[in-house]
Amino acid sequence: MKKPSKARRKATAKEPQRLDPAEREAIIAKEAVAFFAEFGFEGQTRELARRLKITQPLLYRYFPSKEALIERVYREVFVERWRPSWETIITDRSIPLETRLIRFYREYAEVILTYEWIRLFMFAGLKDLDFNERYLKMLRERAFERLIQEIRFAYGHPSPQDLPITVLEIEMVWGLHAAIFYLGVRKFIYSMPLETDINSIIDAKVTTFLGGIRFVLPADTDHRPNADG
Incomplete structure (x- = not known):
């Protein structure tokens, strides 16, 4: 059986890791907490996506708007930690x-x-x-x-x-x-x-x-x- 080429193996290694949707959402929410704590709520979702190493459209699949993401941050930090x-x-x-x-x-x-x-x-x-x-x-x-x-x-x-x-x-x-x-x-x-x-x-x-x-x-x-x- 022919082995994948070195270039193919390298490209495959760079593909984003496939995660369970609930796990991906939790990771985005956790990073959003850290991101907004550092930059304030003026921080851009484009930059947040870059830090997460995902595309902005993928981020919006989990949180359809910046407001929805901010609401999740509120729940994560102020409600669920009570x-x-x-x-x-x-x-x-x-x-x-x-x-x-x-x-x-x-x-x-x-x-x-x-x-x-x-x-x-x-x-x-x-x-x-x-x-x-x-x-x-x-x-x-x-x-x-x-x-x-x-x-x-x-x-x-x-x-x-x-x-x-x-x-x-x-x-x-x-x-x-x-x-x-x-x-x-x-x-x-x-x-x-x-x-x-x-x-x-x-x-x-x-x-x-x-x-x-x-x-x-x-x-x-x-x-x-x-x-x-």
Whole structure:
């Protein structure tokens, strides 16, 4: 049997690898996350295809528009990386409140204080995409409102079902959350490395937060403290 020519073998070696469609889509999505984190959402799909070593038409077979690709990036980074277990941590009253908050924010920081997460969130805001609005709505519903409910219980105040959450309470939680988020901004936007262990910073911020939040909780003289701190 005649062997293929050297030229034929060389051409065959250069043919793009055939992948399962689901695998190809996942590879494109992963590279898109890295690409947009580096260049922002102004980055061109032509350049992304070049980095993937595929044609732009092939990329559009999996994602029919740049908007569809960006939406996949949102889901990949901001939705799918959310851990439902965090909600359980926040509401587990068998554990002291301060311990719960520290554990939640330590785990949360592992996910968001990354090059990709921080830069994509910032670029989305600059591009005026609705990523930030959607994500922050999810954050408020899944974390902030639960945090406030647990804080009220710990300090003997009525639940949000009996007394609606106030704007000031939400602002206080925003302050804690933003302070932790800013650690990532310093590192991945300003290129200013942290000078101490990040967990130590988180612990200190949570402790300081709990020391002050009680002074802005809605007053209620009919409830006695259940505080564990």
